Amino acid sequence: MTGAVLSALRAQESSSGVTDTARLLVSCADRPGIVAGVSRFLVERGANIVQSDQYSTNPESGSFFLRVVFHLPGVSARLDELSEQFAVEVAQRFGSDFEFHDAARPKRVAIMVSRYDHCLLDLLWRTSRGELPMEIGAVVSNWGDLRDEVTRFGVPYHEIPVTRATKATSESAQLDVLGGGRYDLVILARYMQILSDDFLRRVGCPVINIHHSFLPAFAGAGPYERAKERGVKLIGATAHYATADLDEGPIIEQDVTRVSHRATTRDLVRAGADVERSVLQRAVRWHCEDRVLLHGNTTVVF
Template identity: 45%
Template sequence: MKKTTLLINCPDKKGIIATVTNFILAKKGNTVYIEQHVDRELGEFFMRLDCEFDHDEEKLALFKESFNEHVAKNYNMHWELYNAEKLPKLALFVSKYDHCLYDILGRYASGELKVKIPIIISNHRDLESIANAFNIPFKHIPVSKGNKKEAETEQLKTLKEHKIDFIVLARYMQILSANFVDQYPHKIINIHHSFLPAFPGAKPYHSAYERGVKIIGATSHYVTSDLDEGPIIEQEIVRVSHIHNVQDFILKGRDLEKIVLSRAIKHHIERKVLVYNNKTVIFS
């Protein structure tokens, strides 16, 4: 039984649900689970649908062709069909901070994250031993002011070689160029260590401390060419008080960063995120 996930968005109209579920039924598929959202303000319809087929790859390709022809076109749909049994390939980008890396690899090793991690890429060698401890290839690609373009070229080459599906910046301290980002639209997940849009940019814990907030947060989002402005996937917060200094903020924030980033990774892996209008629909 081939499990697939269908993600759709299109202008809202009467009868979409019936049309799609009927079509699947007619093609001998079984709709197992459906989730749907309508943004009334924008008149946009969103749907995530788990369905099962007895098809082999070839018949599935035919189904996709037919679906596009007989359903998607009529409704002006953006749509994607994922084979839920195929693990997506993730490349981790890190620099020197290890807490997110430990957290992701711990979840990966225990089988919690249904993903393959063929490569860890870093601009520093500091975390190489961690990669080794988890038996994951580590590639050191130094980045400096002068070589940024070459470095990105090498990063991109490495990503292609490993057929990477999506990238996670696990406290990777470099800004990616628009050219890089454009090649992985809504496929690069970043963790920002503040409750965006409060405290964008560098040193958000320092800014939060300076402002005297009573709550700090972390935000995972897809990277777009506008820094810290991409669609937010997940946020979480923790209380602070006057007794905490910047260092305390940073320590408390680390726990947030780990959790918020791993939640975002899971949502992405399970195809539960649909981006529209620079926002995310997160199916449950």
């Protein structure tokens, strides 16, 4: 299946009605009967499976991943009950991890940003148009530059300065805004600070980061200037889950665009911003549509 066809199918599901619709994610060691067991469980409760995707790393000794979208009247009020029953009737039998998600409930999202606005404004704009299945509850920044832009969208803006001397205190203040189970996802939309391991443990939800794909070749300051000097022909971006290992978390999405010797450094920066926007919004969309399953330090994206 081509990338264009896959994107079209995903967009079709995203735009379709989600009332009385839920998603079930399953991961376990592969063995016969998993799909039959999951399907039987849903059908016996009156559910109609409307989409199913599965993947096995190896049919004899691999890991198995399944994403099922199903319609069931009143499912929003039944998810806890379904989860308890599934744990006993299916998950114990196959030794599986699983999650049920209400497709009608947008993910609660917060964004962290510094001074670059391209990814932030793209996410705010797409969310305001109903293009992303999420609700943005807060923007946290270590600068005040983007306050006016954000407040135009009716989103609270929290300026929390960060210096080397105040990092621990600043992260504590950030957690006062972001922690406590308030959010399902935090997005680093070009937040130019390194988050501590303690922050990532305490924030209580996944964190998605975006950065240029020059790493590790042009790490540090001035990557586009050095890329121009080296004569690169591809500008790329990577969206991944943030972990304790800097910029090494499980990759969700990547893309590139071609540039030529005629491109100036400014052209490279503009091309990089374009690809960062598109990569980040796809990664965020897929996460919010419960399409991403972790497999060690990699991902399976349905």
